[in-house]
Amino acid sequence: MPREAAELVFDEATKVYPGREGAAVDHLSLTVPAGEICVLVGPSGGGKTTALKLVNRLIPLTSGDIRIDGTSILQQDVVQLRRSIGYVIQQVGLFPHMTVEANIGTVPRLYRRPRAWIKARSAELLELVGLDPSYAKQFPAQLSGGERQRVGLARALAANPPLMLMDEPFGAIDPIVRARLQDEFLRLQQELRKTVVFVTHDIDEAIKVGDRIAILRKGGRLAQYDTPQQILAHPVDEFVADFVGRDRALKALTLTTVGELELSPATEDGLPRLPAETSLRDALAILVAERKDALLVVGSDGSPLGVVTREDLLR
Amino acid sequence: MSALGLADGGGPVIPDFGQGSACLRHNHWFCKSWVAQHWSDILQPALVQHIYLTVIAVGVGFGLSFGLALIAFRFRFLGPPLGAATDFLYTLPSIALFILLVPVTGLTVTTIEIPLVAYTLFVLYPNILAGLRGVPPEVLESARGMGLTRAQIFWRVELPLAVPAILAGLRVATVATISIATVAAIVIYYGLGGPVFDAIGQPDIFRTELLAAGGLAILLALTADALLALLQRALTPWSRLR
Numbered sequence: 137m138p139r140e141a142a143e144l145v146f147d148e149a150t151k152v153y154p155g156r157e158g159a160a161v162d163h164l165s166l167t168v169p170a171g172e173i174c175v176l177v178g179p180s181g182g183g184k185t186t187a188l189k190l191v192n193r194l195i196p197l198t199s200g201d202i203r204i205d206g207t208s209i210l211q212q213d214v215v216q217l218r219r220s221i222g223y224v225i226q227q228v229g230l231f232p233h234m235t236v237e238a239n240i241g242t243v244p245r246l247y248r249r250p251r252a253w254i255k256a257r258s259a260e261l262l263e264l265v266g267l268d269p270s271y272a273k274q275f276p277a278q279l280s281g282g283e284r285q286r287v288g289l290a291r292a293l294a295a296n297p298p299l300m301l302m303d304e305p306f307g308a309i310d311p312i313v314r315a316r317l318q319d320e321f322l323r324l325q326q327e328l329r330k331t332v333v334f335v336t337h338d339i340d341e342a343i344k345v346g347d348r349i350a351i352l353r354k355g356g357r358l359a360q361y362d363t364p365q366q367i368l369a370h371p372v373d374e375f376v377a378d379f380v381g382r383d384r385a386l387k388a389l390t391l392t393t394v395g396e397l398e399l400s401p402a403t404e405d406g407l408p409r410l411p412a413e414t415s416l417r418d419a420l421a422i423l424v425a426e427r428k429d430a431l432l433v434v435g436s437d438g439s440p441l442g443v444v445t446r447e448d449l450l451r
Numbered sequence: 452m453s454a455l456g457l458a459d460g461g462g463p464v465i466p467d468f469g470q471g472s473a474c475l476r477h478n479h480w481f482c483k484s485w486v487a488q489h490w491s492d493i494l495q496p497a498l499v500q501h502i503y504l505t506v507i508a509v510g511v512g513f514g515l516s517f518g519l520a521l522i523a524f525r526f527r528f529l530g531p532p533l534g535a536a537t538d539f540l541y542t543l544p545s546i547a548l549f550i551l552l553v554p555v556t557g558l559t560v561t562t563i564e565i566p567l568v569a570y571t572l573f574v575l576y577p578n579i580l581a582g583l584r585g586v587p588p589e590v591l592e593s594a595r596g597m598g599l600t601r602a603q604i605f606w607r608v609e610l611p612l613a614v615p616a617i618l619a620g621l622r623v624a625t626v627a628t629i630s631i632a633t634v635a636a637i638v639i640y641y642g643l644g645g646p647v648f649d650a651i652g653q654p655d656i657f658r659t660e661l662l663a664a665g666g667l668a669i670l671l672a673l674t675a676d677a678l679l680a681l682l683q684r685a686l687t688p689w690s691r692l693r
Binding site: 192194215216217218219220221223225226227228229230231232233234242243246275276277278288291292301 | 587589590591592593594595596597598599600603607608611612614687688689690692
């Protein structure tokens with residue numbers, strides 16, 4: 137089995153399509169530390185997907201290099217390279233003629249894993265992505281969009297790849313299910329600690345999912361590569377500020393939960409109660425809606441933890 | 452008609468209007484006694500020959516079509532000319548083609564099979580090609596992205612996903628071949644066309660023989676179609692779910 141997580145380095149990676157003006161990806165250099173999620177985000181034409189597909193050589197590099205744990209992708213057999221990288225796409229691309237179990241077993245079968253091993257692994261992965269093991273014998277056509285994407289994720293994880301490439305994985309899913317899948321994906325990542333490159337055009341998703349965000353501008357040039365906090369607090373230029381939006385101060389509030397603040401002791405009665413894992417942004421929304429100056433933060437058992445005030449939230 | 456060799460094989464069966472049953476004397480539409488009497492010497496051999504004609508024609512036609520479709524699948528630019536060629540074969544009138552081939556291949560089963568095979572291409576080639584090309588792009592992308600080789604993608608993804616289209620083509624080709632093969636008796640007395648031509652060759656059409664042989668051809672077509680439909684269900688349990 138491959139390693140748990142790998143460091144990914146883009147080194148002046150460039151893609152120029154012959155006959156097309158300008159580069160699709162232009163001298164992209166960035167390092168994704170092992171076990172982190174790097175989100176590539178930007179307007180269409182920014183080369184996000186192209187950059188992603190350079191990694192598993194679905195699109196060949198024009199110049200520059202990409203290294204996984206120090207080894208250039210160009211020095212590896214392309215088929216072996218792809219088998220060692222998990223790949224998830226927006227339309228999922230499950231094999232319609234194969235059961236869920238057979239879909240999940242695709243790469244393990246290429247590694248000639250025994251049937252029993254694949255069966256066990258598939259059951260384990262279904263559970264991991266939050267699906268009942270009874271799904272194993274279903275065909276993709278019998279699943280909902282969200283279920284298909286879960287199976288797609290399980291299939292990409294089947295051979296335990298150290299690196300995952302995810303191209304707008306939740307882009308075709310309705311907002312409510314998408315939010316749930318994002319949450320579960322983050323919970324999964326807590327456990328698995330893969331290195332992930334995640335493409336999206338949705339800055340809110342990027343802020344929610346990314347340990348680091350790479351903002352690409354038209355022509356495939358890197359505008360800023362930083363943590364969500366840094367990008368929201370200190371956009372390097374007009375383009376980035378514009379892209380993250382006028383409400384970037386509010387967006388920054390989504391990155392912290394009220395439980396992470398220093399709370400003052402509860403003195404007042406009749407305050408709205410809210411769970412510790414509520415984001416500062418949601419807490420602020422409740423303050424505004426309830427016309428209050430403070431909220432009571434409670435633990436998962438409902439016991440009061442302390443009070444958060446309007447000043448605390450806006451600090 | 453007999454100059455074309457119609458009578459060479461089994462010989463005409465002229466109903467004995469003088470001594471036969473009342474049913475035969477009145478040339479009713481269906482005389483059970485005649486069918487029972489001539490099942491083993493006329494109808495059954497004709498049916499077996501007809502099945503043989505069809506299996507060979509569809510089998511060879513499928514092999515040829517598969518090969519052509521693979522070529523067109525691999526070399527995309529060859530798709531349209533090959534399609535035009537198989538279309539052109541189908542435009543040839545079947546009776547003319549059967550007779551035109553007699554000087555070349557003689558009064559043989561081969562003379563019958565050549566046009567039958569040619570006509571199956573018209574259905575099978577485009578169906579196989581469309582099946583192979585019809586695989587959704589995201590399925591191919593995920594297959595490539597997961598590290599399947601070109602050959603693995605063909606055998607494990609493209610070909611299985613083409614099976615519904617291939618079997619749909621086989622059903623149409625089989626039914627059409629069973630039908631056209633009855634005309635082939637214009638060349639030699641072979642298949643269910645033999646008794647059919649016999650019956651309509653009589654001064655007063657022999658209704659029982661026409662109905663028995665023609666009915667067998669229809670039953671054969673329906674049975675073959677049903678069997679292939681069952682095969683399709685068994686091979687592609689996933690395709691009915693969409």
